Amino acid sequence: MGRYTDNPNAIAALVRGGEVHRDVYIDEELYRLEMRHLFANTWVFVGHDSQTPNKGDYYTTQIGDQPVIMVRHTDNEIKVLYNRCPHKGTKIAIDRTGNTGKFFRCPYHAWSFKTDGCLLAIPLKKGYQDTGFDDSNAKPGMRAVGAVKNYRGFVFARLAEDGISFEDFFNGSLTSFDNMVDRSPAGRLEVAGPPLRYMHQCNWKMLVENQTDTCHPMVAHESSAGTAVQIWKEMGYTEDDPKPPAMEIIAPFMSPYEFFEDMGIRTWPNGHGHTGVHHSIHSKYSEIPGYMEAMHAAYGPERTQGILAENRHNTVYFPNIMIKGPIQQLRNFIPLGPNRTLVESWIYRLVDAPDELLARTAMYNRMINAPTSIVGHDDLEMYERAQEGLHASGNDWVNVQRLYPGPEDFSAEQVENGTTERQMRNQFDAWVRFMTADMPGASAAMQEAAE
Ligand SMILES: [Fe+2]
Structure with missing residues (x-):
C-alpha cells in the first residue's frame, strides 16, 4: 500500500x-488504483451488439483489467459476465469470439452455466x-458485472454494483452516438469486421487527451499530411480541385490554427467532450451517389439536412473511447499497464447505405x-517520447493550461474556442471524482458528484 491508496486528498492534489x-x-500504484x-x-x-448477433454468440474483452464476456442470452439481451469459473477461477472463454450454444462449460471440471451466468450443472453433484x-x-455461478446498458447497439458496463446511472453519466454527450447511428437510413449500425489492433508503449490517458488536441496536427503530422499536400500542389492542383478519396481524408490534417480555433470544442459533465462543433476535418467529404436519396426516403429532407450538417470531429467518452460520427469509427484505448495501451480501431457499416461509405471509412482507418x-x-x-521524457527530473508537472480562465465549473455543457485544453481539464476533473468516489474519507462533495 503506497501513498495514494485510500488517500483521496493525495489523489486530488x-x-x-x-x-x-x-x-x-x-x-504503478496510481495505475492499479485506476483499475x-x-x-x-x-x-x-x-462492444457493439452486432458482434454477437445470435443467441449464444460471445465476445471476450476487458473492462479496466477485468476479463469479461459479452454474450447474447436466450432472451436476446446482452449480458456481461466476469470471465471466471466460480469453482477454481479458470477463465471460461479464451477465444475472442465464438458461439457457446445454450450454456458455457468450464474446460477444467465441466461445471456449466446458462448464458446469464446461472449455475446449470455440476458433475457428481x-x-x-x-x-x-x-x-x-x-x-450463484458466473458473476455479472454491476450494470449493463445497450445504447443504440453500443454496449457499456459499470463494474460497481452501485453508482452513477448511465443517463446521468453520459447526459448530453449521447447526441454524438445518436448522430452516428442516425446517419444510417435504417437507424442502425453493424460492425464491419474485427478492429485494427495497435500496441502503444505509453499511458492510455495520453491517447484520450490527443483526441481533442487541436494544436498538434499541423506540427506532428507535417511529415505525413504535409508531404501529401505538398506533392498535390507540385502536381499543379489547387486547394479547390476535386480530390481523390485519400487526399480528401489526409489534406485537412494540415489545416491552419484558425481552422481549429473556429471549429469549437464542446464539453459535457463527467469528462466527455468533442471537437468540431461548427465544422471539422470531415465536413468537406464529397457526396456518395445514392446516399442522399436513401436518407431522404428514410427521414425526409429537413431531418436529413439536420443529421448531415452535424460533422463532429472526435467525441471523447470518458474514460477511454473516442468516436467519429461522420465516418462511423470508434477507438478503444485499453490500458494494459501504466506505460502500455492497446488501441482497437473499430469501423461500422451504415445499414441501408451505399457500400462506398464503408469503403471511405475503411480507407480512413488504414491511412490514419x-x-x-x-x-x-x-x-x-x-x-x-512523452512517456520517456516524463521521467526527467526538474519538473513534476504537465501543462494543460491553454485558454484556462481560472477555476472552472464542469457541471454544465459548454462551447469554447476549438484550441482550448478545457476538455483535458474536464477529463482530469472527472478522473479525480471517479478515482476517489468510493474511497473512505472522500469528501462529501466528491461523493455527491458521483451519485
Ligand atoms: Fe494526431
Missing part, C-alpha cells in the same frame, strides 16, 4: 487547475450434498489509425 502531476501517467476505482465506477465501453454449498460463493498507417505513427512517437 495531482490535479491543480492548468497542471497535472506526472505521476498520473507513470506511477480498482476509475474503471469500476464509470461506464466503460464493452451429490458430492456437495449437506456441505452448505447453497450458501457458497460458487452457487492502422499499424501500417502514415499518420498514427506521428502521434505514437510523440506519446512514447
Whole structure:
C-alpha cells in the first residue's frame, strides 16, 4: 500500500487547475488504483451488439483489467459476465469470439452455466450434498458485472454494483452516438469486421487527451499530411480541385490554427467532450451517389439536412473511447499497464447505405489509425517520447493550461474556442471524482458528484 491508496486528498492534489502531476501517467500504484476505482465506477465501453448477433454468440474483452464476456442470452439481451469459473477461477472463454450454444462449460471440471451466468450443472453433484454449498460463493455461478446498458447497439458496463446511472453519466454527450447511428437510413449500425489492433508503449490517458488536441496536427503530422499536400500542389492542383478519396481524408490534417480555433470544442459533465462543433476535418467529404436519396426516403429532407450538417470531429467518452460520427469509427484505448495501451480501431457499416461509405471509412482507418498507417505513427512517437521524457527530473508537472480562465465549473455543457485544453481539464476533473468516489474519507462533495 503506497501513498495514494485510500488517500483521496493525495489523489486530488495531482490535479491543480492548468497542471497535472506526472505521476498520473507513470506511477504503478496510481495505475492499479485506476483499475480498482476509475474503471469500476464509470461506464466503460464493452462492444457493439452486432458482434454477437445470435443467441449464444460471445465476445471476450476487458473492462479496466477485468476479463469479461459479452454474450447474447436466450432472451436476446446482452449480458456481461466476469470471465471466471466460480469453482477454481479458470477463465471460461479464451477465444475472442465464438458461439457457446445454450450454456458455457468450464474446460477444467465441466461445471456449466446458462448464458446469464446461472449455475446449470455440476458433475457428481451429490458430492456437495449437506456441505452448505447453497450458501457458497460458487452457487450463484458466473458473476455479472454491476450494470449493463445497450445504447443504440453500443454496449457499456459499470463494474460497481452501485453508482452513477448511465443517463446521468453520459447526459448530453449521447447526441454524438445518436448522430452516428442516425446517419444510417435504417437507424442502425453493424460492425464491419474485427478492429485494427495497435500496441502503444505509453499511458492510455495520453491517447484520450490527443483526441481533442487541436494544436498538434499541423506540427506532428507535417511529415505525413504535409508531404501529401505538398506533392498535390507540385502536381499543379489547387486547394479547390476535386480530390481523390485519400487526399480528401489526409489534406485537412494540415489545416491552419484558425481552422481549429473556429471549429469549437464542446464539453459535457463527467469528462466527455468533442471537437468540431461548427465544422471539422470531415465536413468537406464529397457526396456518395445514392446516399442522399436513401436518407431522404428514410427521414425526409429537413431531418436529413439536420443529421448531415452535424460533422463532429472526435467525441471523447470518458474514460477511454473516442468516436467519429461522420465516418462511423470508434477507438478503444485499453490500458494494459501504466506505460502500455492497446488501441482497437473499430469501423461500422451504415445499414441501408451505399457500400462506398464503408469503403471511405475503411480507407480512413488504414491511412490514419492502422499499424501500417502514415499518420498514427506521428502521434505514437510523440506519446512514447512523452512517456520517456516524463521521467526527467526538474519538473513534476504537465501543462494543460491553454485558454484556462481560472477555476472552472464542469457541471454544465459548454462551447469554447476549438484550441482550448478545457476538455483535458474536464477529463482530469472527472478522473479525480471517479478515482476517489468510493474511497473512505472522500469528501462529501466528491461523493455527491458521483451519485
Ligand atoms: Fe494526431
